[in-house]
Amino acid sequence: MKARVTVTLKNGVLDPQGKAIANAVAALGISGVDDVRQGKFIEVNLAESDPVRAGEIVERMCRELLANSVIENYRYELESA
Amino acid sequence: MKASVIVFPGSNCDRDAAVALEHITGKAPAMVWHGDSGLPQSDLIVLPGGFSYGDYLRSGAMAAHSPIMRAVIEQARRGVAVLGICNGFQVLTEAGLLPGVLMRNTSLKYICRDVHIRAEGAPTAFTSAAMAGGVLTIPVAHKDGNYFADDATLDRLEAEGQVVFRYCDAQGAVTQAANPNGSQRNIAGICDGSRRVLGMMPHPERVIHALLGGTDGIGIFQTAFATLH
Numbered sequence: 001m002k003a004r005v006t007v008t009l010k011n012g013v014l015d016p017q018g019k020a021i022a023n024a025v026a027a028l029g030i031s032g033v034d035d036v037r038q039g040k041f042i043e044v045n046l047a048e049s050d051p052v053r054a055g056e057i058v059e060r061m062c063r064e065l066l067a068n069s070v071i072e073n074y075r076y077e078l079e080s081a
Numbered sequence: 082m083k084a085s086v087i088v089f090p091g092s093n094c095d096r097d098a099a100v101a102l103e104h105i106t107g108k109a110p111a112m113v114w115h116g117d118s119g120l121p122q123s124d125l126i127v128l129p130g131g132f133s134y135g136d137y138l139r140s141g142a143m144a145a146h147s148p149i150m151r152a153v154i155e156q157a158r159r160g161v162a163v164l165g166i167c168n169g170f171q172v173l174t175e176a177g178l179l180p181g182v183l184m185r186n187t188s189l190k191y192i193c194r195d196v197h198i199r200a201e202g203a204p205t206a207f208t209s210a211a212m213a214g215g216v217l218t219i220p221v222a223h224k225d226g227n228y229f230a231d232d233a234t235l236d237r238l239e240a241e242g243q244v245v246f247r248y249c250d251a252q253g254a255v256t257q258a259a260n261p262n263g264s265q266r267n268i269a270g271i272c273d274g275s276r277r278v279l280g281m282m283p284h285p286e287r288v289i290h291a292l293l294g295g296t297d298g299i300g301i302f303q304t305a306f307a308t309l310h
Contacts, residue, residue, distance in 0.1 A: 013229065014263070016187045065146060068139055068175065070182045071229060 001046045001054040005076040007067045008039035042066055051078055082310035084110035085123040087153065089144045094130035094166065094286060101286035102127070105302040106310075115147040124309040125162045126153055128169030130222070130284055140183060140225040141171030150176055162206040162277040162309050164301075167223055170270070170280030179273055179280045180238070181230030186223070187263030193222040195295075196261055198269045198283055199249040202242035205276040209304045216253045217246075217297040219283035221261060226282040228264035228271075238271055246270035246281055 009015050015037050022036040044061070048054040058076050067074040084102050088095045095112065102125075103109045111121045115133075120126065134143035144150065150172070157163050157178055165173040173179040186192060198219060200212040230238070238244050246269040250259045260267045262282075270281030285298030 014184075014187070016185055016189050016227075016263070020189055065138070065142065068142070068182055070174075070180075070231075071184065 001049055001051065002079050002081045003044040003046060003054065003058045003076050004079070005042040005044060005058065005062060005066055005074060006039060007042070007062075007072050007074045009037060010071055010073055013071045040066075045081060049080070054078055082106050082108065082124045082306050083122060084108075084125040084127060085113050085120055086110045086127045086129055087113050087115065087149055088129070089115040089131070089133035089147065091133045091135055092129050092131035092168070094168075094284065097284075097286045098127045098129045098166065101289045101298065101302055104289055105299060106306045113149060115144065115149050118148045118152060120149070120152045120156060123156065123161055125164065125305055126156060128153070128163065128165040128172050129286075130167030130169060133168055133172065136225070139175065141168060141173075141175040144168075144172045145175035145177075154178060157273075157278050160275065160277060162305065163279070164207060164305065165278075165280040166284055166286065167221075167226075167282055170282055171225060173278065173280040178278050179271055180234050181228055181271070183223075183225050183282070184227040184229050185225055186227050186261070191222075191224040192226070192261050193220070194261075195220050196269075196283060197249050197251055197253075197259065198246040199253050199255065201244050201247060203276070205245055205272045205279055206308050207279045207301045207305050208245055209300070209307075212300055212304070214253065216249060216251065217300070218288070218295055219285055219297055220287050221283050223262070223282055226262040226264065228268040228282075230265065235265055239266070241274065243272050243274070243276075244268055244270075245272050245279060246283070
C-alpha cells in the first residue's frame with residue numbers, strides 16, 4: 001500500500017517560514033493571501049497490503065518519528081499501490 | 082570523572098567538547114560512535130553540537146533514534162549526567178529527555194555570534210549556586226534554536242526551576258532585544274527534574290581558553306567535574 005502523510009504545525013505555533021512565504025507572495029504582486037502555513041508531505045510505500053495493518057504501521061511511524069507532537073499534527077491517507 | 086562524547090554523522094563540535102573536557106578535567110573522554118549500542122561506564126555523557134544526520138526531517142530527530150541513544154536514555158534514567166549542546170539539546174528534546182522543541186529561528190537566519198546568558202535558579206550538575214544570577218558570554222551557532230513549549234510546560238519549568246539559562250543583555254536584563262532567536266521566555270537552556278540532564282543552545286566548549294576568545298564556558302565543565310566524580 002501507499003501512504004501519503006501530511007505533517008502540519010499545530011494552531012498557535014508560530015511559523016516563520018510560512019510568514020516569509022506569505023511576504024514573498026506579496027512581493028510577487030499576488031494579493032488576497034491572508035496567511036501561509038508550511039508543512040511536510042511524505043510518501044511511503046509499504047509492503048503491507050492489509051489496510052488495517054498498514055494503518056498501524058503508518059500511525060506508529062508518524063507518532064514516533066515523522067511528526068513531533070509538541071508542535072505538529074499529522075494525517076495520512078492510504079491507497080492500494 | 083569519566084566522560085563520553087557521542088559522535089553522530091554530522092556532529093562537528095565533538096572534538097571541541099573533547100578538548101574542553103580534557104582541558105578542565107585532565108582526562109580525555111571516550112568518543113562513542115552513534116552506531117554503537119553500548120556506552121563505557123561514564124559519569125557524564127556529552128551530546129555535541131553539529132548537524133547530526135544533516136538535520137533531516139527535524140534537527141535531532143534522526144539522532145534521537147540512533148542505536149546509541151537507547152543506551153544514553155537508559156543511563157540518564159539511572160542518574161548519569163547528560164549535557165546536550167546546541168544540536169545535542171535538539172537531540173535531547175527529540176529523545177524525550179527534555180520537554181519542548183527547538184524550532185527555526187524567527188529571523189530564519191543562521192546566527193553565529195556571542196550572546197549573553199544569565200544562569201538562573203537552583204544549582205544543577207553543571208551550574209553552581211555561585212553562578213546563579215551571573216552573566217556569561219558564550220557563542221551561539223544555530224538556525225534552529227527557537228525554544229518552544231506549550232504554556233503549561235513553560236509554567237511547570239519555571240515553577241520547578243528548570244530554566245537554567247536565559248538570553249539577556251550585558252547587564253543581565255532579560256529583554257526581547259537580547260533574545261537572538263525568538264525563544265519563549267528567552268530560554269537558552271533547561272534541565273530535567275533530576276537537574277542532571279542539561280540542554281543549552283550556546284557553546285560553552287568554545288570559550289574555555291583566552292586564546293579562543295573567552296573563558297566563560299569553563300564554569301559549566303568545572304561544576305560538572307566537581308559534582309560528578
